[in-house]
Amino acid sequence: MRVGIIDYGAGNFGSIFSALKQIEIQPLVVKNNRDLLNSDALILPGVGAFHYGMSNLLEMQIVENLQAEIKKGKKLLGICLGMHLLASRGTEGATIEGINLIQGEIIKLKPNSTNKIPHVGWDRIYTKDEKSLNYFYFSHSYFFHAINSINVSHYFTWGNSKIPAIVQLNNIFGLQFHPEKSGIAGLHLLKEILNKGS
């Protein structure tokens, strides 16, 4: 399986690349539409601001092809900013449209009596039936507000709220946390998602 990591200049490309090698997947660099087509599965990494990331991605002129390939069934995993870009729209800075593969909006986290912003640190994620899983490392100020709750497979708690940790729609996966920074649990999860259904 050829896993292509989209390199759009938005950070953490290197750490995802080396994480894949550690789970014995030889990744490819995706810099253009040809690389995109040559990959069997795709990863959209990313660290930083929505507006900056989306602008970079648009400049590469691969968004339409990406949407088409995913609709044909190619697996796509978005990580952190990459997860956010899967949404319909981001509101960080100026409002800008996302890739629009999972309906939702990226909006700012609000602090409360128990939680501070940005959300930085290790937190447990939970399944829909409230089963607790491992700790993963989070570092973000915005979150994925999914339109359809069926697209949220795992969440973390934020005061009395539940915030999406993993979003999913068929062959599309989005992780809010950094699996490449979350020790062994992170590597296992990456392996599981990439090998799922292959």
Next chain:
Amino acid sequence: MVGFLITLFGVKLPSKRIIAKLDIKSESVVKGIQFEGLRKVGNPKELISKYCEDGADEIILNDVVASLYERANFLELIQFIVEELRVPLTVIGGIKTIEQAKRIFDIGADKIGINTFGFKNPKIYEEIAERYGSQAVIFSIEAKKFNVNNSWECMADSGRTRTHIEVSERIKEFKSSHAGELLITSVDNDGMLCGPDEDLISLVDVNSDFPILYGGGIRDASDVAKIFQAGIDACVIASSLHYSRTTINGIKKYLEASNFEIRSLSII
């Protein structure tokens, strides 16, 4: 002792963090006392690997030399941490430009921290946050006590240069800076293994919206529990770890037993 309940009226609290800080000069980890008299204390890769295995939630690397020609070693160390250890990594020490920050982020570090250059260019925090997000930018303060009661001055250049700016004023600058987290280090307690500066900690409004990291003087689990109870979100430990006075494993066991919310080392 009474720790923070993992759930407070049914609401799960966010995890506190134990952060190991390493001051790097050439190929060695060094450590001073009150930011002076740096002594070699070990091999960076060995110590960082050990701390990660022990459960460090993050690592802070401080480039003590902060000069251009020394950086090749330092960047190679960052790469090692990113590729082999995959622990969340913060880099501080002499960061002046967004280009330097970019270089550090491109290799795979998660956050950068700025102290000295933040005085010369207050906009640097915002410039970097705009592209990388505020969560990637730490506002760092080195606090040294005045002769006057309950007053601290900000220091620059690794505790060497006086700024004549009060810490309480500087904290206000942080709030409008667009940096995400505040790191306060006690210059007086640094390397002294005398416990945290609790009066300094009380300067910060721990109930405000932003995460606060504290370092300086932390000896053991009891010190860590004390500052967590005071509302600090992450403790930064150097000497006590480098001189093997405490271990992260030991600290976490103590904290778990006291019902603090902390990332446990067991994996499901």
